[in-house]
Amino acid sequence: MRPWFASFMALSLMAAIGWSTTEVSPITNPRIRRVQTDQGDASITGQFQTSVSAWLWNYTEVYFHNGIKLRRMSESEKKANGLDDGQTHGTPVIPSADKDFRSVFGDVERSVNAWSIAQNRKQNDPRQCLPLFRLMTWLDPYFVEGWTTGAMVIGMDYTPESTQKAKTFLREGLRQNPDCVDIPMMFGMLEATREKELLKAARFFKQAVKNGKARFEVLSENERSALQSSYRWLALVYRNTGQTGKLNDIVQEGMQLFPDDLVMPSTIRPSIVPPKDYKPPVGVTSRMVPK
Amino acid sequence: MKFRVYKALARGVFLESLRRKDLWVVAILGFLILMGASALGFFGVQGLQVFVKDLAVTVLGAFSTIVAILTSTRMLPEEIKQRTLYPLLSRPITRLDLLIGKLVGSILVTWMSFLILAALTALALFGFGVSFELIMLQYIVAKMMGLALVCAFGLTLSIYMTPAAASTTGFIFTFGSALIIRGLTSGYEHAGPGMQFLFKFLNAVLPQFTLFDLGGRAANVGWAPVPLWVMGFLLGYWLLYSSGLVAIAWTRFQRKAI
Amino acid sequence: MHDAIEVENLKVRYRSKKGKMVDAVQGLSFAVSPGEVVGFLGPNGAGKSSTLKALMGFVRPAEGRCEVFGLAAGSLEAKKRIGYLPEVAMYYPYLTPIETLFLYGELQGLRGRALKEEAHRLLELVGLKGSEKKLNKSLSKGMLQRVGIAQSLLGSPDLLILDEVTSGLDPVGRKELRHLLKERQKAGATLFFSSHELAEVDMLCDRILLINNGRLVEERLMAPLKDELRNYSIVFSGSAVLHDLTQEIESLADGQIRARFSAKEQLVEAISRLQTSGAKLLDVVSQEGSLEQYFIETIEGAA
Numbered sequence: 102m103r104p105w106f107a108s109f110m111a112l113s114l115m116a117a118i119g120w121s122t123t124e125v126s127p128i129t130n131p132r133i134r135r136v137q138t139d140q141g142d143a144s145i146t147g148q149f150q151t152s153v154s155a156w157l158w159n160y161t162e163v164y165f166h167n168g169i170k171l172r173r174m175s176e177s178e179k180k181a182n183g184l185d186d187g188q189t190h191g192t193p194v195i196p197s198a199d200k201d202f203r204s205v206f207g208d209v210e211r212s213v214n215a216w217s218i219a220q221n222r223k224q225n226d227p228r229q230c231l232p233l234f235r236l237m238t239w240l241d242p243y244f245v246e247g248w249t250t251g252a253m254v255i256g257m258d259y260t261p262e263s264t265q266k267a268k269t270f271l272r273e274g275l276r277q278n279p280d281c282v283d284i285p286m287m288f289g290m291l292e293a294t295r296e297k298e299l300l301k302a303a304r305f306f307k308q309a310v311k312n313g314k315a316r317f318e319v320l321s322e323n324e325r326s327a328l329q330s331s332y333r334w335l336a337l338v339y340r341n342t343g344q345t346g347k348l349n350d351i352v353q354e355g356m357q358l359f360p361d362d363l364v365m366p367s368t369i370r371p372s373i374v375p376p377k378d379y380k381p382p383v384g385v386t387s388r389m390v391p392k
Numbered sequence: 393m394k395f396r397v398y399k400a401l402a403r404g405v406f407l408e409s410l411r412r413k414d415l416w417v418v419a420i421l422g423f424l425i426l427m428g429a430s431a432l433g434f435f436g437v438q439g440l441q442v443f444v445k446d447l448a449v450t451v452l453g454a455f456s457t458i459v460a461i462l463t464s465t466r467m468l469p470e471e472i473k474q475r476t477l478y479p480l481l482s483r484p485i486t487r488l489d490l491l492i493g494k495l496v497g498s499i500l501v502t503w504m505s506f507l508i509l510a511a512l513t514a515l516a517l518f519g520f521g522v523s524f525e526l527i528m529l530q531y532i533v534a535k536m537m538g539l540a541l542v543c544a545f546g547l548t549l550s551i552y553m554t555p556a557a558a559s560t561t562g563f564i565f566t567f568g569s570a571l572i573i574r575g576l577t578s579g580y581e582h583a584g585p586g587m588q589f590l591f592k593f594l595n596a597v598l599p600q601f602t603l604f605d606l607g608g609r610a611a612n613v614g615w616a617p618v619p620l621w622v623m624g625f626l627l628g629y630w631l632l633y634s635s636g637l638v639a640i641a642w643t644r645f646q647r648k649a650i
Numbered sequence: 651m652h653d654a655i656e657v658e659n660l661k662v663r664y665r666s667k668k669g670k671m672v673d674a675v676q677g678l679s680f681a682v683s684p685g686e687v688v689g690f691l692g693p694n695g696a697g698k699s700s701t702l703k704a705l706m707g708f709v710r711p712a713e714g715r716c717e718v719f720g721l722a723a724g725s726l727e728a729k730k731r732i733g734y735l736p737e738v739a740m741y742y743p744y745l746t747p748i749e750t751l752f753l754y755g756e757l758q759g760l761r762g763r764a765l766k767e768e769a770h771r772l773l774e775l776v777g778l779k780g781s782e783k784k785l786n787k788s789l790s791k792g793m794l795q796r797v798g799i800a801q802s803l804l805g806s807p808d809l810l811i812l813d814e815v816t817s818g819l820d821p822v823g824r825k826e827l828r829h830l831l832k833e834r835q836k837a838g839a840t841l842f843f844s845s846h847e848l849a850e851v852d853m854l855c856d857r858i859l860l861i862n863n864g865r866l867v868e869e870r871l872m873a874p875l876k877d878e879l880r881n882y883s884i885v886f887s888g889s890a891v892l893h894d895l896t897q898e899i900e901s902l903a904d905g906q907i908r909a910r911f912s913a914k915e916q917l918v919e920a921i922s923r924l925q926t927s928g929a930k931l932l933d934v935v936s937q938e939g940s941l942e943q944y945f946i947e948t949i950e951g952a953a
Contacts, residue, residue, distance in 0.1 A: 164442060168612030194574055202580045202588070203595050205625070206603070210573070212622045213534065215608040215615055233443055400756035404742060404749075411744035411785070475740040479801055482706050482734035483757035484726045649664065649709040 154241035161230050168215030170194045227254045238274065246323070248274030249287045256291065264295045282320070282327040285309040289334055299338045306335040310351075317358065329359050336368040397485050398493045405467065405497025406504075418459060418505040422512035425451055441522050442612055448513045449607035453535065456506040457566050460539045464498040464546030465558040468645075477650055487646045491547070491638055498543045503536055526617045531610040534623065537630040538604025542566055544634040545599055548641040551648070569601040599633060652720030654809050654840035655682040655705065660714035662700045662864075674700035676864035677714070682842055684719075684808070687835055689851040689858040690844040693949055697864035698844040699737050702813050705842075706734055718809060730759070733807035735798050737814045743787035747778055747797045750786060751804060758805040772800040777826060791818035799827065803834070810834060812843035816850050828853060848941045852876075862949050879939020882917040883910045888929030892920050906932060 163170055171191035174184065184190045195216050201207035210216075234251030238244055248271060256267030268291055275284045289305030292298045313320060313328030320328060332355030339348035348369060355365045409415060425448070471477040471494075480490060510532055545565065549558035565572075576591045583591060604626060609615040662675040675697040682688045692698050703709045704716050707724015716723035719731055741750050751769035760768060773782050776796040786794065795818040802810060810831070816824050824847075831841055831854060845851055851858060858875070860868040885908050892899060898910035911917045917934070924931050 160443070160446070164446075164612075167614070168446075168608045170608070196577050200581070201577060202592060203577065206595060206600060207577075209603050209622055209625055210600075212618055213603055213606050213609065213626075215612050229442065396761075397757060400753055404745065404753045407749065408742055408744040474743075475736060475738055476742055478706075478708065478736035479734065479741070479754060479798070480757065481708060482729060482732065482736075483754060484730040484759065485757050486726065647710065650703075 151241045151244075154237040154244050154247065157233050157237040157240070158244070158247060161227075161233055164230055164233070165227060166191075169217065170215075227257065230254060242274075242277040245274070245278055245281045245283045248278070249283050252287055252291070256295070259295070264291060267291060280312050280316070282309045282313040282324045282331065285312065286327045286331045286334070289331070289338075293334065293338060299342050303335060303338045303342075306331045306338065310335060310354075314358075329355070329362060332359065333362075333364050333368070336365055340368050394489065397489050398496050401480075401490065401493025402497035402500055405494060406500050409463070409497075409501045414459070414463070414501065415505055415508065418455070419508050419512075421455055422509045425509070425513055425516065441517075441520050444520050445517060445522060446607070446611035448517060449531065449611050452506070452509050452513050453605060453607055454567075455509060456502060456535070456539055457542060458563075459505040460498070460502040460542040461546050461559050461562040461566065463501050464495070464543040465550045465562055466555050467494050467498055467547065468550050469555040469558075472650055481650070488638075488642050491641055491645060495544055495547050495634075495638065498547065499540045502539045502543055506536065506539055525610070527606065527610045527615060530618050530623065531606040534604045534606050534618075534626055537626055538601055541599060541604065541630050541634055542601060544637040548637040551641045551644050565599060566601050569599070572598060573600065573602055600629070603629070651684070652717070653681040654684045654686065654719060655680075655842055656715070656717040656720075657681070657701070657705070658715045660701065660704060660716060661712040662697070662704050662709055663712040664700075664709075673712075674864055675704070675711075678861065678864065678866055679714075680859055680866060680869060682840060684840050685835070685838055687831075687841040687854055687856045688843075689855040690842060690861070691848075691851060691858055691945065692844075692861040692867075696861045698861065699813055700864075701861075702734075702811055702844065705811060706732070730805075731808040733802035733804065733810045735802040735810075735812040735815060738817070741786045741794060741797055741801075743785065745786055746783045747773055747786065747789070747800070748782040750797055751801055754801045755804050760805060768804065769800075772803050773797075775803075775830060776800045777823070792820055792823055795819055796823070799830070803830075806837070807839065809840045809842065812841070815843045815845055816847045824850065848945060852941050860945070860948055868948055875944070876938070877914070879941065879944055880914075881910060881912050881937050881939060882914065883908055883935045883937070884917070884920060884924070884931060885933040886924055886929045886931050888924075888927065890920075890923045890927040890929045892923065895920055895923075 170193065172194045174182070174190045174192045176185075178192060179185045179190055182190075193216055195201075195210055195214055196207070198207060198211070203210070231251070231254060234247055234254060238247040238251060241247070252267040252271045252274070255270055256263045268288065271284055271288050271291070275281075275288065278284055285305040285308040289302040289309065292305060293302035296302075309327065309331035313324065313331065316324075317328070332351060335351050336348055336355065339345070339351060352365045352369050356362065359365070468477075468491075471480070477490075481487065485493075542562070546558065546562045549561050552558075553561065573595070576595055580588055580591050606618060609618070658679050660675050660678040661673065664672050664674055666672045678697070678701060690698050690701070700709065704711050705718065705723050707729070718728040721728040721731075741747075742753075745753065748769055751772065752765060755765040755769055770782070773779060776799050778793065778796050778800065781789065781793060786797065789797065799812075799815070802812065815831075816827065819827060828850065835841060841854070843854075852872070855872050857869070857871050859866060860870075885902065885906055887904075887906050892909050895916045896909055896911050900908050902908055909920060911920060921931065921934070
């Protein structure tokens, strides 16, 4: 009966977590009851929540592709497909008929699974994944990528309402992770590009820089990248608000940490320093284009 | 005549399982699935149907596979351990009859567990406004064939191994089926001629449980039903492979001193 | 006409847990005629159960031949004519006695009303009326043994092979079982059983087979054996020459003498001599011999 018992306990736990919440369809996540301590992190419940959250994160990718499971293309595959651009590209884990030695077994597997070369290009509406982001960040409130990606998804239709919801979501994330780099960076981006509140944005970028500097030696690759972006954004904000002194200081500081960065120095080149009365379109460096 | 023998043996297995409350545990698990699915509603149901469907087929597949493995691998070793095999085999039945009867019994128990779970899951899905599609029926039929194959696999393993080893091996091959096949397909291209032959051989002889899982297609949106020839192929594969497994089990069991 | 059981040079070999081959039965030969009641005796590990398993086809003989009514042991045709009670009777714990009998009855080829009636009749016969619908796991060891006996009688088999038949039964149960088995014998069934209960063997058997270390030690008809084991004694006063008949002569109080004889013929001769010599015969005692003593002595003698 032991395997039964384990399954029973796992499901009971999951159900109990779900039932114990007090809010129905919350805009932001319900209050987190978990306290981040060493003891808490090492607990089985905490590990379980984190694992489920990670699984949900992986699941969103499968969902985006309508159930088609993808893997990274190998270098040789990228070359063969003319996609040798240094980026990562996905390809279905089940190979196409011309690359599958299994003949009828392969045909059957492609037939019974969500598999299609054409479908590979099709993506589902990410907004349908919102509950997943809410669930995964609720299960693991320290999952920063869940907060930032979730906020992007919430605000992706560029309406003022969605922007406010995204900010509320991020605010909750920031409350849970006050020392992280990514969330204040994302918050600053929203303020700068959507709300055009450059001074408010600067406050968030400064927080991101402060957080990043404090833990620079132990930052993950993602966080380093977020810190670098924060320096660039802060430089742009200072430039566009005419705070030249601060612009020079922040670029110098940023270049000490990221000496190979080519974007930061370009913000202080005299040729591109705009006249005082010039107001450039905000967010020109963002890839996000409003509808 | 033989049918009556199988029916009597299977009935015994089913009654025992029912009274041992195995199926009740499955029903409780199903209820928990319902509760778990309902709990997800708190995070906003809009757009969650696909996720809930996917979660449902994953949980359904996992639990029914666990039932299939545990039921099939412990059946004969328990008969030998409890010495209930002696009065059975003292009757005018062959050891092959006994194997088939026990296999039918374990398939019935597994199917019953699966159907109980499937019914409760369907309730939960309807609660989320998920409408019934033909692919779901195909999913259930294919899954039932797959589970029957798992039972034959488990029973065969239990003839050659201890119950613990048999269930562990069963879990590895059922839950790792997709991984094994992926390993073969991705490794084939880079393998030498000898290894390629080995991969082809392994592909032919290893049980392809993953072929019976239409979950990914059933859970996601807009996928057409599986062609009939595929369902026919699955039926043929199940019957042929199961017969092979029973034959392998019988080869050993008929000579086994009890 | 074929013997009910015919075993010729039977050898049964097992692989031990350490991987060594162990000879459980080493060239055993015997036969049991139809209608006979034969006890199969031997100490623990003598090879009794292995022989019975070979007769049922549960183990393959390493050598030799086993036949039941001229049919290969373990064949379907042979098993149709056998009722078997295993050494430790275990039955599905979550089935009831009546369901257990239905299961085995169906496998035996019985159907419908006939099966239902026979199952109920047999449970009543073994004293389980009223317990038909209790789960086997709630039954005592003795009651389970009765379920086992009932299942072995399903389909009125021509040959009953019973391994440790009285195991778990109380004295009343043993008496009922004896009666039941004698009824079967009267109906023409052959009984072949192993037991440690020598009293049962004494009361039931026509013949005994004694084995040790997988070999037949002795094969005896019960009636002559009983005669052989029986001893006699007389008490007399006066004088008579009996020294050539027995050495066991002892003087008692009041000038009385007791003489013991191992054979009936000696007793008759002694009484005749007493009459001739004018001695006074005071008492004649006939005492049954101990089968247990015989068993121990024979096994020790063979070892």
